Amino acid sequence: METVLLYILGVVIVVIGLALSIGLHEIGHLLPAKAFGVKVTQYMIGFGPTLWSRRKGETEYGVKAIPLGGYISMIGMFPPAKPGEKPHPNSTGFFNQLVQEGAPAQDQTAQDPNLQDPNAKRPGALTSLVEDARQSSADTIGAGEEHRAFYRLAVWKRIIIMLGGPTMNLLIAVVLFAVLLMGFGTAQASTTVGSVSACVLPASSTQTACGATDEKSPGAAAGLQPGDRLVSIDGTAITSWDQSTGIIRSSPGTPLAVVVDRAGTDVNLTITPKLTERYVLDSAGKVTTDADGTAVTQEVGFVGIGPAGELVQQPVTAVLPAVGDNIGAVVHMILNLPQRMVDIVNAAFGPGERDPNGPISVVGVGRVAGEIASINTIPIASKAASLIGLLASLNVALFVFNLIPLMPLDGGHVAGALWEGLRRRVAKLFKRKDPGPVDMARLMPLTFAVVIVLGGMSLLLIYADIVKPINLFG
Structure with missing residues (x-):
């Protein structure tokens, strides 16, 4: 019975630590967004149905049922397709952004005669996806709030907002590694x-x-x-x-x-x-x-x-090198992700063995935490050190993963802002007309493709962590 309770305690500790890491990640977006005047309508931990929320000022703060991340919702992350059109609100959250942007626009057959004519030329599926992304949630932007839209900010301000989340995870990792190395030791x-x-x-x-x-x-x-x-x-x-x-x-x-x-x-x-x-x-x-x-x-x-x-116990000079080594390991894992996923398929559906240093899902992380907490032969100090190290590594993974330059990850928005800044600088250099903001809505088809791939990998990892989990302790 004691072993079971310790196992549950280990899982709970890591779940709480992960929730705090996600919450602080979104605060990293929230604070600079508010400082730069962007209207933030929601700050949420989790996705799906809302379990609890409270409005403070113009922002709703809350917790949702599915603990797979978090988001803040900012108005006007996408610019209008044409001058004079109204931008729509968007969010920093991975899954929430897809649900919000990918939702079909309201039925317009009463206003658009072309949609009533069965012989009229209809837009292609990809075009509809882009148009739906622009139209969804546009009504939430109140009159006179266009100047508070995200896309109107200077490029450097947008980059600071989008890098705020990953930077927060990096800072958390540095603090946890400092506690681990200087407090507990290696x-x-x-x-x-x-x-x-x-x-x-x-x-x-x-x-x-x-x-x-x-x-x-x-x-x-x-x-x-x-x-x-x-x-x-x-x-x-x-x-x-x-x-x-x-x-x-x-x-x-x-x-x-x-x-x-x-x-x-x-x-x-x-x-x-x-x-x-x-x-x-x-x-x-x-x-x-x-x-x-x-x-x-x-x-x-x-x-x-x-x-x-x-x-x-290690000196303070050992902290940053340890974080750097961990970052390098995560980057190496991401670069070799296709082969690693093949190995996981072989392990989950065949006789192959799981790589102890390979990727795992949130289910696998919880299982490892439970095993660490429940092993009676490990001293309490070593258990605490192992759990802190696990949370530190998770924050490094969140930092690196969110920098991947693909929508809807933070790195995708940063890449779009950098491209816009480059276009405008080149236009100014050659005395051309300002090309205006980059139409990121056009990337929605690619965004959905990324989500399908990442969602599939997540499901595969969860399945593998259930049927053939990584056993770190023999």
Whole structure:
């Protein structure tokens, strides 16, 4: 029962953290929008039916039923197609924008005789989509409010508004990584023995357990125990695990005087490292391979012990590099997303395995959080650190994902504003007529195509996280 409650607690913590991240993302849009005079009619967390809302001034603040994001609704994000036409309101939200802009316009057959004539030429589907996008919600812009439309702002102001959300996620990630690295620290190998091998097996051996005839490992034979802290080896004080490994590897067949701290008491042992085959590791701790892809091995001294991990607090200078590494990992994942989705299909519908470092859905995130909270062998501090790291990584993912230059993501609006600024600068340089604002409504067909693709990937990830979830803990 306790395990179940802890699992639920982990899920709730991450859901609340994600909701706060989304809410702060939209505040990143809201504050500059209001500062620049744009009329914001709604600030919502979630989509679908409204669960709770309250109006303050001209803006309605609320929470909706489907917790898949959030949005603020601004008037006049799209310019009119022709001078004198009325712009329509729009929003920053991914799903809300589609529902609002893609909704069919009101029936106009009574006003337009062409729509009553079955022989009249009708606009194509894509043209209708663009026209519907321009017409929807136009009546919500009151008389005299045209000057408060988003599209009328200077290009740099629009960019600040649209980058406000991703920037907020980046700031949240920096704060969380600072708490994680400076407050809790990162897991590193300590000088304490965490495991002692029972026997000696070559690195290339396929055995998974020691046999009755297998030779005892030097560590086990000498009486080393998990929990022993290495004090010195052969007269050299030990300050890091790598230091002890270097001495052991370079001393095959040589008896070494080892002093360990066992429960506060120094214990003297004599250990003779055995010459045996071990894999060659690179600076990242990964097995190196030759040109043929075969793992490289070498014969070195071996005792058969592994380190216990410990959390080591990091300086403030480690925070931004950690955030940068996380951003790089997310960018790499997005660039390789097609292949990763193929791998997920193979895992979800076939015998393939899920990549622990691959993309997951909100269902998968909740499951991981629940597993972290419910494992009894993990100390509370480590659980908290893991959950904070998970939320930090989610905010980095939100930051990077929203910068993709495709509508309806924030990066799509930024790209449109940059293109408009470039067009106007070129026109001014060559003393041409101002081309005016970019008609972003024309991108609605592409927007719907993006939504179909991203929606399909989301459903696939949710299905995969249900039928074949990622298990980070074995």
